[in-house]
Amino acid sequence: MKTTQTIFEEGGHKWIAIVRDPKRPDYIIDTNEYLIVHEDDAILCDPGGSEIFPAVFSALSAEFDPSHIRALFLSHQDPDITSSLSLWLEFNPDLKCYLSWLWPSFVSHFGGTRKTFVAIPDQGMDIDVGELRLRAIPAHYLHSSGNLHLYDPKAKTLFSGDIGTALLSAGEDSLFVENFDRHIHHAEGFHRRWMGSSKANREWCERVSMLDIDMLCPQHGAIYRGEDVKRFIDWFSNLEVGILNS
Amino acid sequence: MAIGYSRGQQLRRIVHINEEIKTVIATAFTINLMAMNAIFLAKRAGTAAVGFGALSDELRRFAIDLQKQMARLSEMTYDRVSTVTALFKQARLNQTLESTVSLCGGLGQLLVEDALQNRLNGALMDRQAQCDALNRRLTQMIADIVRLVEAGSTLARLAKTEAAYGGILSVPLTQVSCDLEERISEIRRSLEKLTKHHLEESEA
Numbered sequence: 001m002k003t004t005q006t007i008f009e010e011g012g013h014k015w016i017a018i019v020r021d022p023k024r025p026d027y028i029i030d031t032n033e034y035l036i037v038h039e040d041d042a043i044l045c046d047p048g049g050s051e052i053f054p055a056v057f058s059a060l061s062a063e064f065d066p067s068h069i070r071a072l073f074l075s076h077q078d079p080d081i082t083s084s085l086s087l088w089l090e091f092n093p094d095l096k097c098y099l100s101w102l103w104p105s106f107v108s109h110f111g112g113t114r115k116t117f118v119a120i121p122d123q124g125m126d127i128d129v130g131e132l133r134l135r136a137i138p139a140h141y142l143h144s145s146g147n148l149h150l151y152d153p154k155a156k157t158l159f160s161g162d163i164g165t166a167l168l169s170a171g172e173d174s175l176f177v178e179n180f181d182r183h184i185h186h187a188e189g190f191h192r193r194w195m196g197s198s199k200a201n202r203e204w205c206e207r208v209s210m211l212d213i214d215m216l217c218p219q220h221g222a223i224y225r226g227e228d229v230k231r232f233i234d235w236f237s238n239l240e241v242g243i244l245n246s
Numbered sequence: 247m248a249i250g251y252s253r254g255q256q257l258r259r260i261v262h263i264n265e266e267i268k269t270v271i272a273t274a275f276t277i278n279l280m281a282m283n284a285i286f287l288a289k290r291a292g293t294a295a296v297g298f299g300a301l302s303d304e305l306r307r308f309a310i311d312l313q314k315q316m317a318r319l320s321e322m323t324y325d326r327v328s329t330v331t332a333l334f335k336q337a338r339l340n341q342t343l344e345s346t347v348s349l350c351g352g353l354g355q356l357l358v359e360d361a362l363q364n365r366l367n368g369a370l371m372d373r374q375a376q377c378d379a380l381n382r383r384l385t386q387m388i389a390d391i392v393r394l395v396e397a398g399s400t401l402a403r404l405a406k407t408e409a410a411y412g413g414i415l416s417v418p419l420t421q422v423s424c425d426l427e428e429r430i431s432e433i434r435r436s437l438e439k440l441t442k443h444h445l446e447e448s449e450a
Contacts, residue, residue: 058346090361
């Protein structure tokens with residue numbers, strides 16, 4: 001089963017990370033899911049694939065009533081993010097699913113109806129969770145052609161999808177980046193190959209540099225916090241991406 | 247895994263049924279052409295082969311009817327694929343929810359158990375009912391086709407008898423009627439296999 005860790009808490013406003021399943025088969029990539037709670041409402045970021053649904057749901061339900069999850073935020077269309085959709089809809093058929101306008105007709109192969117999907121325009125949009133206003137930030141071509149991140153200005157936390165991912169080896173599974181220089185080696189190959197456009201890369205770096213970010217939370221690997229957020233953005237802005245041989 | 251394997255077998259049986267349908271349609275097409283030739287032959291034989299000509303005409307209509315019936319059966323088999331696939335998907339969702347129950351405690355467990363119960367009483371039951379209804383329609387349609395082929399078989403036998411009275415063309419008329427009879431026997435063998443696959447499929 002996965003574990004949950006509250007990475008931000010201020011009154012009824014929380015970020016809960018659902019991470020690290022020791023029983024996960026090694027042929028399935030590890031994923032992080034993030035639940036953003038505001039009082040009685042919540043949105044789940046990148047809910048994960050159907051194979052890991054039992055581990056995610058059981059860990060999450062120990063912390064929060066899953067029937068209060070009002071929406072899912074999907075950074076992009078990959079199966080490790082979206083294939084559990086029909087299972088989440090079992091618990092709340094009215095669940096809204098926010099994602100780039102490019103993907104509803106593709107992701108609906110995993111479940112959902114026309115009313116399930118809320119298409120986010122290329123420039124992003126505000127998403128309300130109860131009284132909390134979040135902002136979907138464009139990250140197109142990083143790596144998906146319709147890719148978005150979710151920024152919480154109150155928690156100063158950015159859910160960054162695949163950006164920041166590090167493919168950690170066994171035993172290096174701490175929740176936060178502890179040694180940036182060592183950690184970034186695990187991120188380099190992934191970013192060079194998976195990220196498709198250096199122009200998109202630079203634009204994203206400029207965009208997020210203007211945000212006040214305390215934590216940058218990727219879908220795989222460890223969370224960047226404090227000075228490591230800026231270090232990561234600087235490192236990424238200078239990285240040549242979209243190339244086959246790294 | 248057992249559920250997945252069983253559904254996989256169901257899909258394979260449907261593939262076998264489709265193969266037999268294609269064989270019957272192709273043979274019925276051949277019978278249609280053979281019956282047309284037989285009609286021309288009967289005309290050449292004159293009044294002695296009037297009965298043979300009428301029976302050949304009936305055999306031609308039989309072949310056309312059979313092709314239409316088999317095309318309808320093919321459409322219903324396609325519906326069967328949709329239903330089996332939907333049941334497969336439902337069973338997979340249930341398996342995942344059952345795994346979730348075994349990991350959950352407290353509120354999570356209650357929620358998943360409720361969802362499972364609702365699924366069993368709702369979507370899954372509806373799908374199963376659809377599947378059973380479709381099975382009954384397929385059984386009825388196969389029985390109708392078997393009866394139609396029996397009638398075709400009788401027509402071919404009668405044509406063979408009539409061929410004996412075909413005057414100077416009685417030898418080629420007999421040959422044609424024997425060929426028609428053999429083709430209809432092929433269809434019967436295909437229908438036997440098709441029925442066997444369908445019965446196994448219905449019992450799955």
